[in-house]
Amino acid sequence: MKPAQMTPRSISEYIAAFPADKQTLLNTLADTIRAAAPGAQERISYGMPAFFLDGILVYFALQARHIGFYPTPEAISFFAEDLRAYKTSKGAIQFPLDAPLPLELIRKIVAHRVQTNRAAKTVG
Numbered sequence: 001m002k003p004a005q006m007t008p009r010s011i012s013e014y015i016a017a018f019p020a021d022k023q024t025l026l027n028t029l030a031d032t033i034r035a036a037a038p039g040a041q042e043r044i045s046y047g048m049p050a051f052f053l054d055g056i057l058v059y060f061a062l063q064a065r066h067i068g069f070y071p072t073p074e075a076i077s078f079f080a081e082d083l084r085a086y087k088t089s090k091g092a093i094q095f096p097l098d099a100p101l102p103l104e105l106i107r108k109i110v111a112h113r114v115q116t117n118r119a120a121k122t123v124g
Helices: 011-016 020-036 073-078 103-123
Strands: 041-045 048-052 056-062 066-070 093-096
Touching: 011 020, 011 041, 011 048, 020 048, 020 056, 020 066, 020 103, 056 103, 073 103
Parallel strands: none
Antiparallel strands: 041 048, 048 056, 056 066, 066 093
């Protein structure tokens, strides 16, 4: 469902390309990620909003019926019990557009990704 216009250069541009109701939803998601990962770099990667802090944290993208949330396979495995209500694959979670975003769960996943990346950085 990504608009067919030129590739966005920022998360704000990505969000601005959608209708107002979707912008509100995407801004809420982006704000939740920002709050859980202070100092994370924001980029567009693979045509999607992405947050980096000592490596990739998460990506997200608006689809026709859901928001795809991509927190790495490790995080999906780690939170498998909490994610039972959602369609998942090895690297993706689908948050349906007709249900409220699970903001507390998203916050926990992002915080986990921050901790995982920091731990990997200190080991490597």
